[in-house]
Amino acid sequence: MLRKIRICLQVVMMTLVTLLLLGIGFRVHLWAGWVAKIQLIPAILAVSLVVLILILCCTAFFGRIYCSVVCPLGIMQDIFSWLGGKFKKNRFSYAKEKKILRYVVCVLFFLAMIIGFAPVTTLIEPYSAYSRIVNSLFKPLYDLLNNWLAGLDAANDRYNFTEVQIWTRSVTTFVVAIATLVLLGALAIWKGRLYCNTICPAGTLLGSISRVIKEGCRVRFDKDKCKQCGMCEKNCKAQAIDFKNGTVDYSRCVVCGDCLDKCKFDALHYTAKRPAKEPKPVDTERRAFLVGAAVAGTTAAMAQTQMKVDGGLAVIEDKKAPKRQTAITPPGSVSARHMQKHCTACQLCVSSCPNNVLRPSTDLMHFMQPTMSFERGYCRPECTRCSEVCPTGAIKPITREEKTLQHVGHAVWIKENCVVLTDGVSCGNCARHCPTGAIQMVDYEGKKVPAVDENKCIGCGACESLCPARPFSAIYVEGNISHHIG
Amino acid sequence: MGGAAVATSVVLSACKNNDESPIIAKNVIDGQGEMTYRINHNTGDKVSLLGYGMMRLPVEAGGTLWDNPTSPIDQELINQEIDYALEHGVNYFDTSPVYCKGQSEHATGIALARHPRNSYYIATKLSNFSPSTWATEPSKAMFEKSLKELQTDYIDYLLLHSIGGESKELGSMEMFNARFMDNGILDWLVEQKKAGRIRNLGFSFHGDPKVFDTMLQWHDEGRYHWDFVQIQMNYVDWNYAHRIEAENVNASYLYEELHKRNIPVVIMEPLLGGRLASLPDYIVKQMKEREPETPVARWAFRYAGTPEGILTVLSGMTYMEHLVQNVETYSPLRPITPEEDEFLMKVAEEFVELKTVPCTACNYCMPCPYGLNIPVIFSYYNKCVTEGKMPAGCHEAREHQEARKRFLIGYDRNVPSLRQASHCIGCDQCVEHCPQKINIPEELHRIDDYVESLKQM
Numbered sequence: 001m002l003r004k005i006r007i008c009l010q011v012v013m014m015t016l017v018t019l020l021l022l023g024i025g026f027r028v029h030l031w032a033g034w035v036a037k038i039q040l041i042p043a044i045l046a047v048s049l050v051v052l053i054l055i056l057c058c059t060a061f062f063g064r065i066y067c068s069v070v071c072p073l074g075i076m077q078d079i080f081s082w083l084g085g086k087f088k089k090n091r092f093s094y095a096k097e098k099k100i101l102r103y104v105v106c107v108l109f110f111l112a113m114i115i116g117f118a119p120v121t122t123l124i125e126p127y128s129a130y131s132r133i134v135n136s137l138f139k140p141l142y143d144l145l146n147n148w149l150a151g152l153d154a155a156n157d158r159y160n161f162t163e164v165q166i167w168t169r170s171v172t173t174f175v176v177a178i179a180t181l182v183l184l185g186a187l188a189i190w191k192g193r194l195y196c197n198t199i200c201p202a203g204t205l206l207g208s209i210s211r212v213i214k215e216g217c218r219v220r221f222d223k224d225k226c227k228q229c230g231m232c233e234k235n236c237k238a239q240a241i242d243f244k245n246g247t248v249d250y251s252r253c254v255v256c257g258d259c260l261d262k263c264k265f266d267a268l269h270y271t272a273k274r275p276a277k278e279p280k281p282v283d284t285e286r287r288a289f290l291v292g293a294a295v296a297g298t299t300a301a302m303a304q305t306q307m308k309v310d311g312g313l314a315v316i317e318d319k320k321a322p323k324r325q326t327a328i329t330p331p332g333s334v335s336a337r338h339m340q341k342h343c344t345a346c347q348l349c350v351s352s353c354p355n356n357v358l359r360p361s362t363d364l365m366h367f368m369q370p371t372m373s374f375e376r377g378y379c380r381p382e383c384t385r386c387s388e389v390c391p392t393g394a395i396k397p398i399t400r401e402e403k404t405l406q407h408v409g410h411a412v413w414i415k416e417n418c419v420v421l422t423d424g425v426s427c428g429n430c431a432r433h434c435p436t437g438a439i440q441m442v443d444y445e446g447k448k449v450p451a452v453d454e455n456k457c458i459g460c461g462a463c464e465s466l467c468p469a470r471p472f473s474a475i476y477v478e479g480n481i482s483h484h485i486g
Numbered sequence: 487m488g489g490a491a492v493a494t495s496v497v498l499s500a501c502k503n504n505d506e507s508p509i510i511a512k513n514v515i516d517g518q519g520e521m522t523y524r525i526n527h528n529t530g531d532k533v534s535l536l537g538y539g540m541m542r543l544p545v546e547a548g549g550t551l552w553d554n555p556t557s558p559i560d561q562e563l564i565n566q567e568i569d570y571a572l573e574h575g576v577n578y579f580d581t582s583p584v585y586c587k588g589q590s591e592h593a594t595g596i597a598l599a600r601h602p603r604n605s606y607y608i609a610t611k612l613s614n615f616s617p618s619t620w621a622t623e624p625s626k627a628m629f630e631k632s633l634k635e636l637q638t639d640y641i642d643y644l645l646l647h648s649i650g651g652e653s654k655e656l657g658s659m660e661m662f663n664a665r666f667m668d669n670g671i672l673d674w675l676v677e678q679k680k681a682g683r684i685r686n687l688g689f690s691f692h693g694d695p696k697v698f699d700t701m702l703q704w705h706d707e708g709r710y711h712w713d714f715v716q717i718q719m720n721y722v723d724w725n726y727a728h729r730i731e732a733e734n735v736n737a738s739y740l741y742e743e744l745h746k747r748n749i750p751v752v753i754m755e756p757l758l759g760g761r762l763a764s765l766p767d768y769i770v771k772q773m774k775e776r777e778p779e780t781p782v783a784r785w786a787f788r789y790a791g792t793p794e795g796i797l798t799v800l801s802g803m804t805y806m807e808h809l810v811q812n813v814e815t816y817s818p819l820r821p822i823t824p825e826e827d828e829f830l831m832k833v834a835e836e837f838v839e840l841k842t843v844p845c846t847a848c849n850y851c852m853p854c855p856y857g858l859n860i861p862v863i864f865s866y867y868n869k870c871v872t873e874g875k876m877p878a879g880c881h882e883a884r885e886h887q888e889a890r891k892r893f894l895i896g897y898d899r900n901v902p903s904l905r906q907a908s909h910c911i912g913c914d915q916c917v918e919h920c921p922q923k924i925n926i927p928e929e930l931h932r933i934d935d936y937v938e939s940l941k942q943m
Contacts, residue, residue, distance in 0.1 A: 159895050312555045312849060316857040316904050377903075382942045425913035432931070433908065433938075468856050468911045 002270050003257030009069040010078065017072045020389075021134040022142045023351045025161070029389045036348055036391035038070060039127040040202040045113070045342045046393030059209045061216040063255040066206055067196055073126035074196055074254065076133075077188035081237045084189030090234035092192055094242045097249055102197070102204045109201040116337065119367040122345035126200050127391075129180050132368070135347035136177035140166050165376060169350060169359035173368050192237025197252040207251035214250055217272050219259060221246040225267035232259035232268055319375035320471040326479035327361060328372040328459060331379070331406035332387035332395040335482030336366070342394035343369040349386035349395060355379065357461065358386060369394075372408070374461035374477065379408075381435045381460065404436065407484035409459025409477040411439070411452045417467075417474035420447050430463035430475050439463060439475075450475060515780065517814030521575030524797050526750050528713045529685055531607060531642070535791050535816045537578035537752065538571050538809075539802035540594045541585045541848075550804055551586055552849055552861070559586065559593050567809055568597040572605060574813045578798045580609040580752075581636070582647060583628055591635035599637040608636055609643035609752075611690065612675070614665050622669040629678070643752075644675065644684045645716055649701070650693030653918040658694035672710065686713035690754065692921035695735040702743055714797060715744050716752040718921075720762055721789045721830040723755070726838045733923045741793060750797040756790035757783055757801070759846025766840065766872045769833055776829070784815045789830055792821040842868040843929045844922050851916035851926060859905040860916060860926060866900040867933050877940060890940050897937060907934035 013035060020032040036042065043051040055066050067074045085091070105124070112120035122128060143166045150161040168174055187194050196203040210218075223246050233241040236259055240252035260268050326336070330349065333339045345368035350358045355377035360368040370386070372379060384403055387395045398406065411430075420427050430450050431439040438456035441448040450463070452475070459477045467473035522535040542550045543564055547557035568579070579598060581590045591610060598606060610632045614625045633639060646666055652658040666672040678684045689712065691698050704710045718727075719737035727734040744751050757763050763783035765773075770782055790799045799816075803809045822830065845864035854860055870876050870893060877889040897906065910930040917926055 154899050159892050162895050162898065312552060312852045313859055313905065314853040314855055314857045380941065419911065419913075423913075425911065425915070427911040427913065429909070429911040432912075466908055468909065 010075045014075045021131045041125045042391035059206045060213040063210050064206050065255050067254040072130040080185045080188035081192050095239040098198050106201045106204040116341035125344040128344040128346035131346040132177045133181050135351045136174045173360040211251035222267045225265050231262045235262045317470040321373045322476045328409045328479035330386050331403045332398040342392050348389045352385045352389045374465040378461035378465035407458045409479045410457045417469040433462045433466050517817050519818045521817045522819040533798050534576045537798035537800040539800040540581040540590045542802040542804045544804050565597045577606045582611040582613045584613040595636040607642035611645040611647035613647040625671045640683050643686045646689035650691050650697040658697045688714040690716035714750040718755040719753045722834045730844045731923045745795045753790045753799040762786040787815045791819045842871050850919045
């Protein structure tokens with residue numbers, strides 16, 4: 001019973017998280033956005049007291065159900081583990097807790113979080129690890145489907161799906177995502193919830209609570225009924241059951257309920273004086289390989305299409321990102337420092353950005369955290385999507401009005417690239433599209449050239465994106481280390 | 487392939503069942519007799535009222551070169567169309583060295599050479615637009631090449647192509663002089679006419695009426711004789727060309743001036759670049775209430791063919807179905823009655839009120855050096871306006887929201903974002919190429935502002 005409830009909840013949660021991360025439209029962030037906001041580490045970063053109290057209380061009362069039904073990375077491992085079980089039954093056995101490793105990693109993690117050392121926090125944090133997998137591997141596939149539907153829509157004069165660009169925003173993140181999937185998949189098949197019970201800081205934190213407050217509902221042995229068959233231990237993917245001694249390590253038990261189902265003698269009970277739990281499966285590994293291949297194929301096809309020329313139209317050279325002294329972080333993220341400390345690089349903002357502006361950073365200190373660039377679009381004045389979806393408060397919620405007051409960067413004119421001077425044409429496209437009127441065309445060497453009022457510029461990138469100079473724009477945005485407000 | 491197959495069946499059925507062609511069986515008003523002909527009093531030519539414009543030739547991949555720029559011309563379909571045209575009395579074929587990226591004359595030549603030379607009239611042009619062709623030799627070479635491509639040793643109707651244009655550097659008269667006078671080409675063409683290599687010499691006109699007036703003045707003075715003149719005329723341009731674009735002159739003026747001098751008039755753009763074939767529902771309704779079975783475009787063709795002195799009305803026909811329909815329209819012409827004329831003037835007024843961009847999709851502005859797809863941006867915008875799909879027309883909030891979404895998504899579908907109006911920098915390089923005198927950058931900026939306002943809503 002416990003197992004069935006757990007599996008049902010897992011299916012629901014996994015579906016919601018995945019749909020949200022895929023950015024399926026249909027205002028998904030409004031009805032599924034909450035699943036990202038109840039994730040433990042993001043909630044800590046966002047200081048969401050209500051969420052934190054809820055998770056902690058639940059853990060105290062019911063054990064680590066969070067790890068079973070809320071954490072998408074946990075559910076993903078359960079899927080792999082279930083698959084592994086198809087080939088080899090009863091394969092687990094009790095192992096001693098790696099206590100020192102656990103707590104050292106946990107302490108290091110929170111230390112890195114406090115000082116804002118992104119490479120550690122972003123790599124280990126479970127929710128972000130999963131969301132990166134979806135974003136890098138599954139989203140391109142979904143986008144293919146979406147574009148196919150959009151094509152059908154267009155042919156039938158319907159307007160439900162709109163075509164999106166499919167492109168790899170960061171090779172590093174893509175590689176990290178594949179590595180995470182392969183590593184955790186293999187680990188889950190081999191040793192079940194080993195990652196959750198040795199590396200994961202959320203697991204360690206909640207495990208401690210579950211261990212210390214053991215008066216709540218836990219899986220408990222009824223020693224009178226136990227026939228010492230060992231089926232419970234052999235099926236405990238947390239490797240937490242020691243049937244010989246009749247004990248369950250509550251710091252590692254994720255309340256999956258598998259042991260309860262396996263026990264033929266009704267010797268295990270989930271009561272205010274007992275323990276249990278397990279995961280659930282789908283063919284994820286194979287899919288992942290397919291995804292990887294599909295992504296690679298898509299990118300190649302895209303490059304070809306872009307190079308194709310049709311006679312009546314001028315060829316448009318792709319824009320290249322300029323080397324920015326300071327990376328630009330989205331409005332609402334306060335400063336590079338704030339971003340660094342709060343972001344777990346879950347990529348939800350990246351996949352939600354409708355203007356193709358956000359992408360993961362490759363800079364080590366901001367590893368995979370979002371950064372802005374304007375080769376494919378600019379940060380449109382009416383859009384506050386990233387601030388709406390961010391679960392960690394790295395990008396704080398802002399309104400459209402507030403957004404126009406957040407100076408995330410400032411535009412810089414590169415005289416050498418400006419078509420007014422290089423091609424001798426009149427232009428002014430940057431000035432015409434500046435949403436704050438920060439750019440004026442002024443007389444200079446007998447030509448009208450753009451001049452930026454640094455005070456008015458908010459760094460949205462409209463000028464850079466719409467500048468006719470290619471591949472490098474003649475006007476580009478430099479980030480502000482901390483956003484200027486007002 | 488598919489297009490060719492359909493066309494074949496049309497030809498066959500039309501050949502076999504001349505009396506009860508399945509294509510036109512339903513229509514009992516038009517297409518019941520022979521093609522209407524007009525006599526060119528200069529040469530005695532008996533010219534069909536329908537002239538075949540060879541500007542929008544079909545390509546193998548479907549549509550025209552504008553739809554599939556790299557596709558080869560569909561010579562097989564063109565041959566079938568020209569066969570059908572000749573068989574049904576069409577005998578005037580109008581091409582130019584620049585049409586279809588320079589392939590029109592060649593394709594026309596292939597198709598026509600399969601028929602006796604005296605069974606049709608060829609019109610082509612001296613299209614020396616590019617300054618590199620302004621010198622005497624390149625211009626002469628252009629004419630010689632036309633003869634070669636068209637596989638003939640004489641041109642029935644030769645036009646100075648699109649006079650009246652101007653550029654940033656040159657005014658309209660200066661431009662004319664540079665193209666035809668300074669290099670002695672006009673005098674050379676007059677010689678060619680005397681030598682019998684040109685049977686009728688005329689010009690096509692777009693733009694500055696000063697040039698038009700000067701030409702007629704020369705004609706009056708006997709300096710040059712114009713055997714015919716080609717002008718843009720349709721029921722909208724008749725009275726409203728000037729209102730649509732202040733620099734343009736009404737077709738009524740052009741026609742009257744020519745008619746009183748007894749100069750035969752060739753009509754181009756009778757459909758205003760196809761736009762008079764796709765009208766807003768409320769206008770279509772009025773037309774269909776009068777004649778439910780008459781195609782919308784037919785009103786425009788009847789209008790263009792009605793005035794006295796019209797030699798032929800050109801239609802750039804891509805598809806066999808258009809050809810069949812147009813042949814029907816003029817077999818014979820049912821002249822517009824004064825009452826119908828009044829009705830069409832009312833329609834014209836309503837059309838002008840729509841505030842569309844007067845683009846005929848001639849593509850002379852292309853390629854835009856900054857990658858924009860100018861004609862498609864305009865045609866999408868115009869389509870939304872004429873179909874009443876602009877969000878501004880919706881009063882209810884939900885309806886407005888829906889229309890806004892459709893407009894923006896449709897915009898992205900029709901024009902890739904890199905080729906949208908937001909990328910127009912206003913370099914003005916397109917402006918001098920527009921025969922309709924549209925201030926293209928201004929219109930693009932207007933559309934862009936509109937799109938931007940919708941996005942920010």
